Amino acid sequence: MANILITGALGQVGSELIDFLLASYSGTIYATDIHKESTLKSNPSVKYAVLDVRNREMVENIIGENDIDEVYHLASILSASGEKDPYMAYNVNLTGTVNVLNASVTRGVKKVFIPSTIGVFGPEVQKEKAPRRHASIPTTIYGITKAAGEMLFQYYYNKYNIDVRSLRYPGLLSYKVAPTAGTTDYAVDMIKHAASGNSYECYLKDDTRLPMMYMPDAMNSTLHLMTAPAENIRVRTSYNVMSYSFTPRELENELRELNPEFRVVYKPDFRQSIADSWPWSIDVTDAINDWEFKPVFDLKNTVSDMFQNYRKFSEKLNPPD
Ligand SMILES: NC(=O)c1ccc[n+]([C@@H]2O[C@H](COP(=O)([O-])OP(=O)(O)OC[C@H]3O[C@@H](n4cnc5c(N)ncnc54)[C@H](O)[C@@H]3O)[C@@H](O)[C@H]2O)c1
Known part of the structure; x- marks a missing residue:
C-alpha cells in the first residue's frame, strides 16, 4: 500500500504513468495538475485535485493531508514553451521543484521521482554518447x-537524506496523449500524419539526429529505477537513458515502408536551434550497471506499434463503408 502524488498528471508522461502505477501499486494515486478539469479516465483508485506547484502551501498541504509515500513530480514547462516564457519556466521548473523537495522532507515522503532531460546538455558536449557527467552548459531556459x-536532487539527498531518483528522458514517443511543448514532438506528429494518410511539415531539418524512447520503455524504466534497492542508486543527479536515435529523414523513410505515399516537407523554425544544442546520443552505461536498464522497443517496433494504434483510432472515428 502506498499513497502516491503525481504533479503535472495531465501531461504526456503523467497520463501514461498512471496506468503503469495502477498495475503495480495498491493505494491511492492523487493525480494533480494546474487545470481545473481532469482529462483522465475515471478510476476508483485515482483522485484528481488542482495543484499549482509554484504555491508552497498548496504543495505542503496536499502531501501532508493525504499521507503521501511517493511523489512523481512531472509538472514542468518544456523546451519550446520555455523559450516563449522563460520566467514561467524558471518558476514552474525551479520553484516548483524546491517546493516539492521541501514538502517531501517536512512531511516524511519516502521516495521522490523527478525526471530530467537531454536538454541539460549544451552545444559543447560530445555529440555521440554524451557522458552522464559533463561540463557542458545548456543554452535553453528549460x-x-x-x-x-x-x-x-543531489543536494536534498545529501543534506536531508531524502530518496530522490531521476532519469534524463530523451524525446518520448507515445500515441495516447499528444505532446505539445517540446522539441522532439515532431516525431509523434509525423507518425500520426503518416498513419492518417496526410503529408507532414516538419519544423526540424531532415538530418537533425536526437535520442528517443518509446513511452512503455520510459515508464517501465521509471518503475524499475523506483523499485531498485536504494544502495544501487549511485547517481543522485540523474541517469542518462535512451533507446535509439534517428533523424526526421530516417523516420520518414521508416514510415514510407508502412505508407508508400507519405511525404514530408522540411521548414525549420525556432526549435532547430534548441535541437542543435543537444547531443545525438547519450551514454547509458551507468543505468545498465546500477539498475539493469534495458529498453525493449527498437525504432522499427516503436514506429509500427504507434502507426497501427493511430490507424485503429482513425478507423474508429471514420469507419470504412
Ligand atoms: N515528453 C518528453 O518527451 C520529455 C522528454 C524529456 C523530459 N521530460 C520531462 O518529463 C516531465 C513531464 O513532461 P511531459 O512530457 O508530461 O510534459 P507536458 O507538458 O505534457 O506536461 C506537463 C504538465 O505540467 C502541468 N503544469 C504546468 N505548470 C504547472 C504548475 N504551475 N503546476 C502544476 N502543473 C503544471 C501542465 O498543465 C502539464 O499537464 C517533465 O519534467 C519533462 O521535463 C519529458
Missing part, C-alpha cells in the same frame, strides 16, 4: 532550470 534541478 535546460538551465533542469540542470539546476539535478543539483537540487
Whole structure:
C-alpha cells in the first residue's frame, strides 16, 4: 500500500504513468495538475485535485493531508514553451521543484521521482554518447532550470537524506496523449500524419539526429529505477537513458515502408536551434550497471506499434463503408 502524488498528471508522461502505477501499486494515486478539469479516465483508485506547484502551501498541504509515500513530480514547462516564457519556466521548473523537495522532507515522503532531460546538455558536449557527467552548459531556459534541478536532487539527498531518483528522458514517443511543448514532438506528429494518410511539415531539418524512447520503455524504466534497492542508486543527479536515435529523414523513410505515399516537407523554425544544442546520443552505461536498464522497443517496433494504434483510432472515428 502506498499513497502516491503525481504533479503535472495531465501531461504526456503523467497520463501514461498512471496506468503503469495502477498495475503495480495498491493505494491511492492523487493525480494533480494546474487545470481545473481532469482529462483522465475515471478510476476508483485515482483522485484528481488542482495543484499549482509554484504555491508552497498548496504543495505542503496536499502531501501532508493525504499521507503521501511517493511523489512523481512531472509538472514542468518544456523546451519550446520555455523559450516563449522563460520566467514561467524558471518558476514552474525551479520553484516548483524546491517546493516539492521541501514538502517531501517536512512531511516524511519516502521516495521522490523527478525526471530530467537531454536538454541539460549544451552545444559543447560530445555529440555521440554524451557522458552522464559533463561540463557542458545548456543554452535553453528549460535546460538551465533542469540542470539546476539535478543539483537540487543531489543536494536534498545529501543534506536531508531524502530518496530522490531521476532519469534524463530523451524525446518520448507515445500515441495516447499528444505532446505539445517540446522539441522532439515532431516525431509523434509525423507518425500520426503518416498513419492518417496526410503529408507532414516538419519544423526540424531532415538530418537533425536526437535520442528517443518509446513511452512503455520510459515508464517501465521509471518503475524499475523506483523499485531498485536504494544502495544501487549511485547517481543522485540523474541517469542518462535512451533507446535509439534517428533523424526526421530516417523516420520518414521508416514510415514510407508502412505508407508508400507519405511525404514530408522540411521548414525549420525556432526549435532547430534548441535541437542543435543537444547531443545525438547519450551514454547509458551507468543505468545498465546500477539498475539493469534495458529498453525493449527498437525504432522499427516503436514506429509500427504507434502507426497501427493511430490507424485503429482513425478507423474508429471514420469507419470504412
Ligand atoms: N515528453 C518528453 O518527451 C520529455 C522528454 C524529456 C523530459 N521530460 C520531462 O518529463 C516531465 C513531464 O513532461 P511531459 O512530457 O508530461 O510534459 P507536458 O507538458 O505534457 O506536461 C506537463 C504538465 O505540467 C502541468 N503544469 C504546468 N505548470 C504547472 C504548475 N504551475 N503546476 C502544476 N502543473 C503544471 C501542465 O498543465 C502539464 O499537464 C517533465 O519534467 C519533462 O521535463 C519529458
